[in-house]
Amino acid sequence: MLVTPKTRVLVVDDDSTMAKFLSSYLARRDFEVSTASTGEEAIRVFRVYDPSLVLLDMSMPGMDGIDTLERIKQIKP
Secondary structure, eight states, rough: OOOOOOEEEEOOSSSSSHHHHHHHHHHHHEEEEEESSHHHHHHHHHHHEEEEEEEEOOOOOSSHHHHHHHHHHHHHH
């Protein structure tokens, strides 16, 4: 049997209910999921976790989704 690594997904949302729902949904579909509740936290997690996909809330307090995306693109175009 060939074992393949799970696709890593980072869910970024300041709404904890939405973040939990998305995380649970993706985990049930065999994704490896990490979460962050702020743009700043998302950048820290992104650097360590190296996800293949980021689901990003665009309207968050502090660093919004657009700013977070720009920072992520600087790390990994």
